[in-house]
Amino acid sequence: MNYNWRIVKLGLNDQLNQDGVLLENAVVQVQWKLIAEDTDGVKASYLGNTTLDASSIPANQFVPLNDVTSAQVITWLQDVLAGAEQDRINKQLDAKIERSKLRTIKPNW
Numbered sequence: 001m002n003y004n005w006r007i008v009k010l011g012l013n014d015q016l017n018q019d020g021v022l023l024e025n026a027v028v029q030v031q032w033k034l035i036a037e038d039t040d041g042v043k044a045s046y047l048g049n050t051t052l053d054a055s056s057i058p059a060n061q062f063v064p065l066n067d068v069t070s071a072q073v074i075t076w077l078q079d080v081l082a083g084a085e086q087d088r089i090n091k092q093l094d095a096k097i098e099r100s101k102l103r104t105i106k107p108n109w
Helices: 070-081 084-104
Strands: 004-015 022-037 043-051
Touching: 004 070, 022 070, 022 084, 043 070, 043 084, 070 084
Parallel strands: none
Antiparallel strands: 004 022, 022 043
16 A cells, blocks of 8 residues: 655644744644555545644754745654554555445456
C-alpha cells in the first residue's frame, strides 16, 4: 500500500514560546489528506485536521512561514500522529479500499 500526504490548508497564529519569544505566523493548524493506493490502483482518502503547538520551539529553530515546505509540515504531522493514531488511520484507509474492491467484483456465473 502506498500512502501520500497532501496539505490542504494551514492555520497560522502568533505564538509565544517557552522563552517568551513571539513566533510570528506559526503553523498551528493543518488540514490534510492522506491518500492510500493499493497495487491494483484502487484509492481511498482520509481528510484530517491536526493542531500543532510551537510553544516548545526555541526561536533559533523556528521555521518562518516563507521557509516552511510541504515536506516539513508532513514530518510535523507524522510526529504528532505517530503510533496508534497513524495505525488507526491506515486501517481505515485499507478497509475503504477493500470495501471498494468488494463492490466492483463481478461474479463468474
